[in-house]
Amino acid sequence: MKKKDKFIIIDGNSLAYRAFFALPDSIMTISGIITNSVYGFTNMLLKIINDNKPTMLAVAFDSKKPTFRHKIFKDYKSDREKMPEDLASQFNLIYRVLDVFNIPKYQVEGYEADDLLGTLATQAKDKGIEVLIVTGDKDALQLVSENVKVIFTVKGISDVNIYGPEEVIDKYGIGPNYIADYFGLIGDKIDNIPGISGIGKKSAAKLINEFGFLEQILDRVDEIPAEKIKEKLKQDSEMAILSKNLATIDCNSPIRIDIEKCKLKKFDEKKVYELFEYLEFRKLWEKIKKMNLMEKSLKDENKFQSRTKLIVEEGELINLIEKIKNLKEISIQFLGSNNDCTGIAISIKPDVSFYIHIDSKEKEDRFFNLLKPILINKNIKKIMHNAKYQLKILFKKGIRLQGLIFDSYIASYLLNPHFREHKLSEIIQKYFGYIAFFNIYSNRAITIYCC
Known part of the structure; x- marks a missing residue:
């Protein structure tokens, strides 16, 4: 049986606002670009995808110009x-995130x-299609039905409530199809909808349950x-x-759903x-790497594996040392702890490297x-x-040690003093487009540092 599509539609403005006010404006790049809203938006977007496993996704944004509601009031x-x-x-940064995630944006003037x-x-x-709407606007609860639920953001960007028909009734005492009538009676201060002064939530729910829609209430006043x-x-x-x-809510706005465009596709790893x-x-990059959402497009680190020779025996090391004696420069890295060295990585030129495997103190x-x-x-520079x-x-x-001429850790710090860490794997990825990896020899993970 074919799996039923699950379509998540996100209120982009609502999520961006909540992220902005939930996170400090100290979240910014080293060049001073404030990114608290786009960070929170992206983090919540990834959480929504991870928690709900949608097959389709789209984000809607408010019109930048006045809407038809401004014209009537x-x-x-x-x-x-x-x-x-x-x-x-x-x-614009949020739009760029959606673009690299292949998620369509909907925005129509006047709506x-x-x-x-x-x-x-x-x-x-x-x-x-099963629908989940993500928003912080309670007006959206009028859209709830057996096939449509609302993920309502309560506080910040992580606290949410999920509303189906029963949850709406529990919350307001009326069904979803009466939500507009309800706010027609009590008003909405947030949107400056006046309603009728003196009619509160309980009175409104009672009137609706007894007489029905607002027009019916007025007919039988x-x-x-x-x-x-x-x-x-x-x-x-x-x-x-x-x-x-x-x-x-006007459910007949001038847009048409594009099923194929809304299908959730793999993200381009390099673009992300x-x-x-x-x-x-950087934290979000580590998060998304674990989510199986990206199509691999960064350079394949495995191309190095055939160029890295494993050295286990003493004779092999002696032969390598003979080669190094005639060189002017090498890259070298010691792996392990301060007390024990478990391996040494050496590169003698850009495409030739060696891993010296050490498995005992002797x-x-x-x-x-x-x-x-x-x-x-x-004379042999390191x-x-x-x-x-x-x-x-x-x-x-x-x-x-003698002959040390360059330290990539210090170079990274000088170029990026705002980085919390200066891991070699991150430097390789940033400047060369390769993902750091682990190679397996004798059931032991060996990090190849010098390539």
Whole structure:
């Protein structure tokens, strides 16, 4: 049986706002680009994908110009503060994230994201597709049905509630199809929808459960026993209808769902890496690498494996030392702890490297004694990573290294002093486009450092 499609539609503005106010504006690149909103947005997007395993995905954004609601009520959302400039400047970055994730964006002049969510949800539902809507706008609860649920962001970017029909009834005391009527009666301060003054949540739910839709309530207003409520409804009936219209999501906005375009596809690994590197999203890069979401496009590190020779026997090491004696420069790295060295990686030219495998203390002592003339020869220049750590290993073995000319750790620090760490694997990936890897010899993982 074919697996049913699951379509997640995200309110882009809602998620971007929540991320911006949930995370500090100290989240920025070394060049001063504030990225708290795009970071939180991306983190939440990956969490949504990981938790819900959708087959389809799309993001809707508000129109940058006034909508039809502003035309029928000039004070609509008039109490809202202008979008902070530091947030507005991040939307293009959010669009870039969606582009490298191959996730389509929907935005139509004169319509809010809610209308696009409703239109896409309705079209998908009619095709038998399961729909999940991610938003922090309670108006979207009117879209809930057996095939449509709302993932409602409660606080920040990680605390969410999931609403199906029963959850809406538990929360508001009415079904999803009455949500617009409900806000038509009580109003919505956030959107500056007036409603009817003096009618609260309990009264609104009671009226809806007894009489039905707002129009039915107004038609039967004389049957309402509470005189004050009756008078308010008669006095402000036009405002109630206007408020309902403002709260009603237009599920017939001028867009059409593109099933193929919305299908979740593998991300291009290289494009994601380049953007995350620009935004300095290193933790998110580590996170996404574990999620099986990317099509491999960074250079294949396995091309190095055939060029790296394993050295296990003493005779093999002696032959290598004879080659090194005539060289002007080598790269060398010692692996292990301060007390024990488990391996030595040496590169004698860009495409020729060796891994010296050490599996005992006795072998370690013998191999270091053989290498000592090379290590103390100042005429053979050495390139290392984090030489300070390497020198500690040599010092404990009574070896004073000579000829050190370059340390990639220090170079990385000078170029990127804002980096928390300067791992060689990250440097290789940043500047050469290769992913650091592990090669297996004799069931032991060996990191190839010098290639």
